[in-house]
Amino acid sequence: MRYVDIGDLRLDDGWPALAxxxxxxxxxxxxxIASHDDLWRDTKKRLGALLHDKCWFCETPVDRSDNAVDHFRPKGRVADALQEHNGYRWLSFESRNFRFACTFCNSRRVDIENGTAGGKADRFPLVDEGARVYAVDPAVIDYDDLIATVEAETPAILDPCDPDDWLLLGCKRENGKPCATSSEPAAIRRVEQSIEVYHLDYEPTCKRRHTVAGQLLEKVREAKKAFLEIDEADLKTTRRFKQLFVEIHRMIKMKAPFSGEMHFLLQGQRSPDHPWIENVLSAGG
Ligand SMILES: [Zn+2]
Structure with missing residues (x-):
């Protein structure tokens, strides 16, 4: 997962009025709601562009045929609500409620072979169900006010549009399975719920994540060796180290698959002997 600034979404001039x-x-x-669904379908390409056409939850590339626009607060019904909830209908056309998602994160699926299940669908658990908003005053159709109605709700799942949340999700180097990066119980609970709701432990995704993790850690191993061997008289080793620095940096940049989890794994490689790792992490991009 990576932070996506939804404020970067650029829509056509007439879009807000139509919404x-x-x-x-x-x-x-x-x-x-379906009678106006072309409105959010029109935003799909631009939403995708904000994270290089990767799913905002799991960072796998999204197939163009996918129904990729997820309503973070579900528009139809809410499975986690204690009382019957007809969905956050008033946010159906609010672009700040849109997320770009792959089929596996967005649609409910059961993987019998590997014993996992998940997919967001109409899930939206809250930390405190008592804060759940069920309806709004129909007289208030001002989007800033409509967004404000749900501000007291704290999602129990990670939100890629929250600048702090992506840092809570990592993966295990030995198998690519998702994990919490913090030992704080509330953070662990949110990560565990996110893994279930977004199906982040879907085995084929874990395998792909594991492959990328292996490539990253091999490059780090080589770079550490090269760094310790750098001799000003030997330009070859210096060049080799710089090349590896660039390649490692590419693997944690926004456009790279699973870049959030690779960022986490790279953080774990820091040591006093290798200050260059901090430079890779802070190089941005
Ligand atoms: Zn996904």
Whole structure:
């Protein structure tokens, strides 16, 4: 997972007005949300571009045929609500509620062979169910106000659009399975729920993550060796080290698959003998 600044989303000039009209039609006239679904489908390409066409939850490349626009607060119903919840209908056309997701993170699936199940679908657990918002005043159709209605809710799952959340998710070097990066109980609970809700432990994804982790750690091993062998008289080793620095940096950049988890694994490789790792981590991109 990586932080995605949804504020970078650029929509056509007329889009907000169309979204407001659609929202009014749904809230005031009882129109079906599906009758305006072209509105969020139109945003798919631009949402994808914010993270190089990778899923915002698991960072695997998203197939173009996927139904990739996820409503973070579900628009139809909410499986986790204690009472019957008809969905956050008032946020159906609010772009700040959109996330870009692969089929495995977004749709409910059961992997019988490997014993995992997950997929977000209509899941949206909260830390405190008592704060759940069930409806809004139909007279208030101002998006900033509508967003404000749900501010008291704390999601029990990680949100790629929260700048702190992606740092809580890592993966195990030995098998690519997702894990918490913190030992703080509340953070661990949120990570565990996210793994289940987004199906982050889907075995084929873990295998791909594991392969990339192996490549990263091999490069780090070589770079550490080269770094300790650097001799100013021997330009060959210096060049070799710099090349590895660049390759390792590429693996944690925003565009790389599983870059968030690779960032976590690289953090674990820091040591006083290898100050260059901190430089890779802070090189940005
Ligand atoms: Zn995904």
């Amino acid at each position: 407001e009209t659609a929202c009014r039609d749904v809230i005031e006239n009882g129109a079906s």
